[in-house]
Amino acid sequence: MFVNTPPMGWNTWNTFGHNINEELVLKMVDLFVEKGYKDAGYEYVVIDDCWSGKERDETDRLVADREKFPHGMKYIGDYIHSKGLKFGMYSCAGTRTCANYPGSYEHEYIDAKTFAEWGVDLLKYDFCFYDGVDSKRSYLTMSMALRASGRDILFSACQWGMNNPAQWMRSVGAHMFRSTYDINDTYESQLDIITKQKNNFNGNAAGCFNDLDMLTVGMYGNGLVGRPTKMTFDEYEQQFAFWCFNGCPLMMGADLSKVDDDCLKLMQNKELIAINQDKECRPAYLFCENETRVKYALKYIRQLENNEFAIAIFNLHDNDVTDSLTFSQFGIPFVSGRNIDMKDIMTGEVFKEKHHEFQTVVKAHHFKIFRCKYSEV
Ligand code: GLA
Numbered sequence: 300m301f302v303n304t305p306p307m308g309w310n311t312w313n314t315f316g317h318n319i320n321e322e323l324v325l326k327m328v329d330l331f332v333e334k335g336y337k338d339a340g341y342e343y344v345v346i347d348d349c350w351s352g353k354e355r356d357e358t359d360r361l362v363a364d365r366e367k368f369p370h371g372m373k374y375i376g377d378y379i380h381s382k383g384l385k386f387g388m389y390s391c392a393g394t395r396t397c398a399n400y401p402g403s404y405e406h407e408y409i410d411a412k413t414f415a416e417w418g419v420d421l422l423k424y425d426f427c428f429y430d431g432v433d434s435k436r437s438y439l440t441m442s443m444a445l446r447a448s449g450r451d452i453l454f455s456a457c458q459w460g461m462n463n464p465a466q467w468m469r470s471v472g473a474h475m476f477r478s479t480y481d482i483n484d485t486y487e488s489q490l491d492i493i494t495k496q497k498n499n500f501n502g503n504a505a506g507c508f509n510d511l512d513m514l515t516v517g518m519y520g521n522g523l524v525g526r527p528t529k530m531t532f533d534e535y536e537q538q539f540a541f542w543c544f545n546g547c548p549l550m551m552g553a554d555l556s557k558v559d560d561d562c563l564k565l566m567q568n569k570e571l572i573a574i575n576q577d578k579e580c581r582p583a584y585l586f587c588e589n590e591t592r593v594k595y596a597l598k599y600i601r602q603l604e605n606n607e608f609a610i611a612i613f614n615l616h617d618n619d620v621t622d623s624l625t626f627s628q629f630g631i632p633f634v635s636g637r638n639i640d641m642k643d644i645m646t647g648e649v650f651k652e653k654h655h656e657f658q659t660v661v662k663a664h665h666f667k668i669f670r671c672k673y674s675e676v
Contacts, residue, residue, distance in 0.1 A: 300452070300474070301505075302474045302475075304577075305508045306343060306455070306548045307340050307342055307548070307550070307575075307576075308342055308344060308549075309341065310551070311323075312523065312552065313513045313515060313518060313522055313552025314518060314525070319347075321368050321374075321375065327344065327556075328382055332382050337384060339569075341551070343387045343420065344379050346375070348391075350389065350400075352401075361403075361406075372417045373416070376417050385420035385421060387420065387421035387423060388421070389425065391425040392404060392426050392429055392432060392458075393427050393429040393432060394428045396425060404428075404437070407441045412447075415448035419452055420450075420452060421453040422454055422455060423455040423457050424438065424455065424456055442472030445472075454475075455473070455476075456471075456475065460495075465478060465509060468507060474508070478496070478499045478502075478511065482512040482515055485530065489537070493613065496509070503545065503582045504546075508547060510547060510550075511541075511545075514549065514550065514551050516551070516553060517557070517559065521553075522552075522553070522554065532562070533662060535565065536666070539566060540668060543571040543575035544575075545601075546582065570645075570670065574609055577604055583599040584602075584629075585598070596612060596615060596620060596622065598612050598628075599611045607672045608672075610629065612624070612661050612666060617664070619661065622661055622667075626654065626655055626657075633654075633655050639654070640653070641653055641657065645668070
């Protein structure tokens with residue numbers, strides 16, 4: 300199975316943790332469609348940990364918790380499919396899942412078959428209770444088991460970035476791989492994830508994508524990975540823009556019934572999603588990193604389809620910065636004689652025929668992205 304562009308969807312974990320059940324999931328599926336996420340390109344509804352019974356059944360198969368999911372998981376899958384969406388599930392490479400439900404260790408083939416029978420389209424595969432388990436071997440085994448299952452199932456490897464998965468997850472068959480520990484709804488967590496990406500992006504391209512974890516956009520402290528939050532809307536904009544600019548999977552984690560209008564519009568922003576889903580699927584190139592004490596302003600170029608490109612500045616400082624882009628830093632020296640047209644994708648403002656240098660103000664904890672093309676000659 301080949302996945303052309305970063306997967307997009309919603310996952311139960313960030314907000315609901317173990318508090319999941321059939322009614323909740325079906326409600327979220329309805330909201331997914333009604334609130335416009337499906338039309339914006341989101342596709343997968345993923346049920347994370349805590350869906351199963353505490354033990355396997357007498358035939359050694361995974362079974363749904365009967366109280367939480369009285370009609371079983373195929374029923375959920377059928378409902379998701381009836382809305383034109385795709386069904387994601389969760390298991391773990393260890394003997395138990397992170398929340399201590401049965402894991403798939405030494406049950407990979409039987410579990411993959413069960414998931415296929417339920418109509419699963421994506422499997423998130425975690426890495427708790429892994430003592431003595433070789434992670435490369437475990438992920439390879441489940442990926443081979445999914446291939447044998449008779450159904451196309453996107454393999455989402457959640458191994459938290461140990462042993463540099465950007466170097467090998469693609470080769471063992473994953474379609475996306477977590478390169479970080481769990482996100483939570485704080486700017487510190489966002490900063491930690493953003494600043495740890497420097498060596499990961501070349502591992503990010505069509506077929507297998509670098510997963511920065513589920514978005515916390517719109518949570519405002521509400522839910523399992525919420526904390527008494529001080530996240531601002533600017534910070535959520537920076538999070539969504541960073542995930543989009545870098546072509547990472549977009550898995551929402553907020554309660555879709557509580558996302559406010561600003562965050563809804565943000566997560567459905569066409570310009571940002573277009574960059575995320577760009578067909579050329581090229582990773583971004585970090586051309587400048589200004590370090591002041593421990594914090595950074597990161598500047599990237601990302602080449603896009605149709606010979607367009609985008610320039611981004613992510614301001615991780617606590618103050619607004621006036622930044623100047625020197626075009627030679629991203630491959631357009633003065634002697635090229637070429638000018639560019641730049642569109643600020645958030646304001647829509649277009650700057651025509653720019654050359655050599657461009658100054659812009661980037662707010663604290665915020666960003667600027669310019670979608671650019673060469674001006675006509
Ligand atoms: C780990 C993963 C999370 C989530 C939980 C479930 O912490 O990294 O994304 O799946 O397990 O227990």
